[in-house]
Amino acid sequence: MLLSLNSDHKEHLSLLTKQPVEVLVDFCKLAINLIQSGPEIKLYKAAAQKLEVELTVIQNCVYGLVNLLLQFCKYNLNESDFRDSVLTIGFSSEQQVILNKFYQSKKKEIIEILEKLEVNDVHYNNLEWRFEVEVSSRSLLHRADPIVAMNLNLKRPHNTDGFPTVDSIFLQTDPTNLVHIAKELENCLQQSRSRHFRRIQKGLCNNNN
Amino acid sequence: MLEIDNNLKNSLKLANSNALSDENFKNLVQHCFNALTKKSEINNINSLYGSKPDTVKEIFASVMTLIAQFGRQNLDPLEVAQFLKNECHFNANRIKIISELYEENKNDLLVVLGTIGSHLPHITDVNWKIDYKIESKYLEEASGPIFRISLITEVFDEQLQKPVQKPINFTCTTQELQDLVYKLKDAVNHCERIAKKADISEPNAVLIIRILVGSNW
Numbered sequence: 001m002l003l004s005l006n007s008d009h010k011e012h013l014s015l016l017t018k019q020p021v022e023v024l025v026d027f028c029k030l031a032i033n034l035i036q037s038g039p040e041i042k043l044y045k046a047a048a049q050k051l052e053v054e055l056t057v058i059q060n061c062v063y064g065l066v067n068l069l070l071q072f073c074k075y076n077l078n079e080s081d082f083r084d085s086v087l088t089i090g091f092s093s094e095q096q097v098i099l100n101k102f103y104q105s106k107k108k109e110i111i112e113i114l115e116k117l118e119v120n121d122v123h124y125n126n127l128e129w130r131f132e133v134e135v136s137s138r139s140l141l142h143r144a145d146p147i148v149a150m151n152l153n154l155k156r157p158h159n160t161d162g163f164p165t166v167d168s169i170f171l172q173t174d175p176t177n178l179v180h181i182a183k184e185l186e187n188c189l190q191q192s193r194s195r196h197f198r199r200i201q202k203g204l205c206n207n208n209n
Numbered sequence: 210m211l212e213i214d215n216n217l218k219n220s221l222k223l224a225n226s227n228a229l230s231d232e233n234f235k236n237l238v239q240h241c242f243n244a245l246t247k248k249s250e251i252n253n254i255n256s257l258y259g260s261k262p263d264t265v266k267e268i269f270a271s272v273m274t275l276i277a278q279f280g281r282q283n284l285d286p287l288e289v290a291q292f293l294k295n296e297c298h299f300n301a302n303r304i305k306i307i308s309e310l311y312e313e314n315k316n317d318l319l320v321v322l323g324t325i326g327s328h329l330p331h332i333t334d335v336n337w338k339i340d341y342k343i344e345s346k347y348l349e350e351a352s353g354p355i356f357r358i359s360l361i362t363e364v365f366d367e368q369l370q371k372p373v374q375k376p377i378n379f380t381c382t383t384q385e386l387q388d389l390v391y392k393l394k395d396a397v398n399h400c401e402r403i404a405k406k407a408d409i410s411e412p413n414a415v416l417i418i419r420i421l422v423g424s425n426w
Binding site for chain 2: 172177
């Protein structure tokens with residue numbers, strides 16, 4: 001598929017299409033910087049002076065480049081689709097090679113970030129357990145009940161501040177139920193490798209392309 | 210060995226008196242066991258035995274306390290009979306009534322006594338379903354199964370005064386579920402090893418092993 005950009009986005013990138021390869025490399029670095037540690041106005045000012053343009057033009061250009069990267073990742077474009085899309089925007093073949101390298105090197109990282117932005121599910125994070133025997137209690141002086149105490153850690157990808165949080169939940173179970181739960185969840189994992197599951201997976205992915 | 214205070218001893222003297230016939234006494238003891246093992250609510254004793262309501266109430270309370278103590282100490286029916294004879298000087302009929310009903314109800318009584326106390330939420334079951342992510346606002350690509358897990362736990366609700374079920378819901382990717390299953394199976398294996406190497410000469414260890422073996426290992 002060919003990625004089509006809106007006119008603003010195209011205009012913001014137009015500065016880059018006219019620049020030599022070295023400048024494009026520098027902008028790719030600025031874009032990586034933006035993803036990893038946020039905007040750095042100082043660097044943009046330096047670039048603006050060098051290219052003799054307004055600061056906002058540089059800013060728009062860097063943001064445009066990052067947005068381009070996000071779009072490519074969203075649709076997970078393959079190499080030929082990527083090339084066609086980039087050439088259509090107005091980049092030269094040499095520039096396309098640079099952008100492709102940039103895309104390939106950051107793709108995995110960005111997809112991971114995008115996946116985390118999705119529906120804010122509580123995810124399993126860790127499980128710690130220990131084996132105990134309840135020996136005595138106020139209401140029953142002589143007893144010997146085996147118990148497995150557990151600390152289940154659940155992670156929320158982002159709370160209201162945008163930071164991930166990990167909750168500890170303390171639980172217990174008896175050996176019989178422990179075996180049952182382990183078996184049941186293993187069965188669940190097995191089902192995700194079953195023929196039925198693969199058939200549905202295949203059908204859905206084919207429709208998608 | 211079980212010791213009881215003088216107040217209780219005095220009340221128990223009533224239980225050994227002719228205030229109630231043997232048949233009514235048996236009924237009363239049966240009620241005590243039913244109430245302790247939560248098979249029935251505590252009935253209104255007054256309506257069951259028309260006359261002498263104060264006496265009946267006192268007998269009921271003292272016998273119930275005594276039975277709870279027997280269970281707490283995990284006495285066997287023979288020890289119960291001995292105790293009633295030596296410490297409370299009960300007559301043979303009443304000893305027979307209590308120790309027979311004790312034998313009958315002992316297991317249920319111990320189960321109820323064992324559940325009293327503070328426990329962490331106890332996992333009793335698990336529900337699961339598998340979803341498959343097709344696309345989202347941020348990613349158009351299908352990216353694999355999502356496992357929705359719901360651990361069913363039992364907790365004692367203070368307000369309702371009974372155990373209630375509470376689910377703990379969370380989501381797993383394939384890797385996360387693999388990790389969870391791996392850790393649970395690890396715990397199972399360790400329990401199994403403990404059961405194998407526990408000292409069989411120790412009576413409590415035998416009990417634990419019996420429980421572990423009872424879970425089909």
